[in-house]
Amino acid sequence: MRSRFAVRFLPMGLLACAGACLQAQAAGISDDVVRIGVLSDMSGLYADTAGRGSVESARMAIQDFGGTVLGKKIELVFADHQNKADVGATQARAWFDREGVDLIMDLNNSSVAVAINNLARERNKLVMNTGGASDILTNEHCAPTAIHYTYDSYALANSAVRGVIAQGKKEWFIIGVDYAFGKAMTANLNEFVKEAGGRIVGSTYHPLNASDFSSFLLQAQTSKAPVIALANATSDTVNTIKAANEFGITKTQTVMPTIMFINDIHALGLKQGQGMVFATGFYWDRTPESRQWAKRFFEKMKKMPSMVHAGGYSAVTQYLKAVQAAGTDDGLAVAKQLKSMPINDFFSHNGRVREDGRMVHDMYLVEVKKPEESKYPWDYYKVVNTVPGDKAFKPIEKSTCKYLKPT
Numbered sequence: 001m002r003s004r005f006a007v008r009f010l011p012m013g014l015l016a017c018a019g020a021c022l023q024a025q026a027a028g029i030s031d032d033v034v035r036i037g038v039l040s041d042m043s044g045l046y047a048d049t050a051g052r053g054s055v056e057s058a059r060m061a062i063q064d065f066g067g068t069v070l071g072k073k074i075e076l077v078f079a080d081h082q083n084k085a086d087v088g089a090t091q092a093r094a095w096f097d098r099e100g101v102d103l104i105m106d107l108n109n110s111s112v113a114v115a116i117n118n119l120a121r122e123r124n125k126l127v128m129n130t131g132g133a134s135d136i137l138t139n140e141h142c143a144p145t146a147i148h149y150t151y152d153s154y155a156l157a158n159s160a161v162r163g164v165i166a167q168g169k170k171e172w173f174i175i176g177v178d179y180a181f182g183k184a185m186t187a188n189l190n191e192f193v194k195e196a197g198g199r200i201v202g203s204t205y206h207p208l209n210a211s212d213f214s215s216f217l218l219q220a221q222t223s224k225a226p227v228i229a230l231a232n233a234t235s236d237t238v239n240t241i242k243a244a245n246e247f248g249i250t251k252t253q254t255v256m257p258t259i260m261f262i263n264d265i266h267a268l269g270l271k272q273g274q275g276m277v278f279a280t281g282f283y284w285d286r287t288p289e290s291r292q293w294a295k296r297f298f299e300k301m302k303k304m305p306s307m308v309h310a311g312g313y314s315a316v317t318q319y320l321k322a323v324q325a326a327g328t329d330d331g332l333a334v335a336k337q338l339k340s341m342p343i344n345d346f347f348s349h350n351g352r353v354r355e356d357g358r359m360v361h362d363m364y365l366v367e368v369k370k371p372e373e374s375k376y377p378w379d380y381y382k383v384v385n386t387v388p389g390d391k392a393f394k395p396i397e398k399s400t401c402k403y404l405k406p407t
Contacts, residue, residue, distance in 0.1 A: 028328050029072040031100045040106040042080035045209045045235040049261040049306040050108040050131045057309040061316035069320050081112045088112035096123045102329040110134035110180035117146045126331040130311040134184035138358040142401035145331040149359045150311030151281040155392040156258050157188035159279030169226040170198035175216050176231030178205035185231035201225045213243045230257045238268050261306040265380045273368040282307035289346035304378040314347035356401040360389035
C-alpha cells in the first residue's frame with residue numbers, strides 16, 4: 001500500500017516508467033531470488049554417484065556464474081529424497097508452494113522423478129532431471145517444464161547392446177532392480193536385443209539395495225544365456241558383478257552392466273571390472289576441458305565426478321543462462337528458452353533440448369582398462385566409440401509425450 005500511494009504523486013513520465021518497471025519485475029524474478037533445489041539420495045546406495053557431489057557441482061556452477069542473475073541472488077538448497085517417491089514429492093511440494101524454489105534438479109531415482117514431473121506440470125515449475133535414468137520421463141510422464149538432461153535408459157541400452165550383439169552373442173538374460181528404472185531398462189533391452197536379431201531368454205527382479213544376489217544369478221546361470229544384462233545401478237550393480245565373479249559365472253557368461261559410474265569402477269576395482277563395455281554420458285579424462293573441471297571437483301570432493309555430477313554442473317549453468325536470456329524465472333518461459341539454445345560446454349558438444357524435454361548429446365562407449373593399462377589414479381576407461389546424440393537417444397518420432405505438437 002505504501003508504494004502504491006507514493007507512485008500516485010509522481011510526475012506522469014515517471015509514473016509511466018514506474019508502472020513499466022513494476023510490470024517487468026512481476027514478469028521477471030519471483031520474490032527477488034532464484035532458488036535451485038538439489039533433491040537427491042544423500043544417504044543411500046545412490047549417494048556416492050550423486051548426493052553431496054551433486055550439491056557441490058551445483059554450487060560450483062552458481063559460483064562460476066557469478067552468484068547472481070539479472071541482478072538477483074542465486075540460492076541453493078538441498079534435501080534427501082531417501083529413494084522414496086512420497087518423501088521426494090512432499091519435499092518438492094514444500095519447495096514449490098512455500099519456499100519459492102524455481103528449479104529442482106538431480107532426482108537420481110526414477111520413481112521420485114516421475115512424482116516430481118507431475119508436480120512440475122501442475123505448478124508450472126522447472127525440473128532438470130540430471131540423475132534419473134528411465135526414459136518414461138520424456139514419454140508417458142513428460143511435462144512441458146521437465147527436462148531430462150544427462151542420460152536415459154534408452155541411450156544406455158541402445159549403445160551397449162549394439163557392441164555386444166556385434167560379438168555374435170544373441171541370447172540374453174536380464175537381472176533388474178524392481179522399480180521404475182529396472183522395468184524401463186528391461187523394456188529397452190528387450191527392444192534393442194530383438195531388433196538386432198537376438199532374444200531374451202528370461203529375466204528376474206531383485207529389491208532395491210539387495211543384500212544377496214545368489215538366487216538371481218543362479219537363474220541367470222541356469223539359463224545358459226551368453227549375456228547376463230544388469231538393469232540395476234551403483235552398489236546393486238557392483239555387488240552383482242562381485243557375486244558373479246565369486247561364483248565363477250564370468251568365466252562362461254558375459255556380465256554386461258547397462259549403467260556404470262566411475263565411482264562404481266573405483267569400488268569394484270580394475271581387476272574385477274576389466275574388459276567390461278558400457279555407455280556413459282561423461283568421462284572426466286576425455287578432453288582438456290573435462291579434465292580441468294574434474295580436477296576442480298576432485299579438490300573439493302576427493303573423488304572424480306560421475307556423469308550425474310558433470311551433468312548437474314552443466315544443467316545449472318545452462319538454466320542460469322536461460323533465465324538471463326528470458327528475463328524471468330517463470331518455468332514455461334525458461335523451458336522454452338532452453339529449447340531454443342545450443343548447449344556447448346565440457347559436458348556436451350552441440351547438445352540441444354527437444355520439445356519432449358530430452359536433452360540430446362553424444363554418448364560414449366567405454367571399455368574398462370586392465371590394471372596394467374591404468375597409468376594414474378582414476379585412469380579407468382578407454383573411449384572406444386562416440387555415439388552421436390541423434391543415434392543414441394530415442395528419435396522424437398517415437399516419443400509418446402502427449403505435449404508434442406502434431407507434425
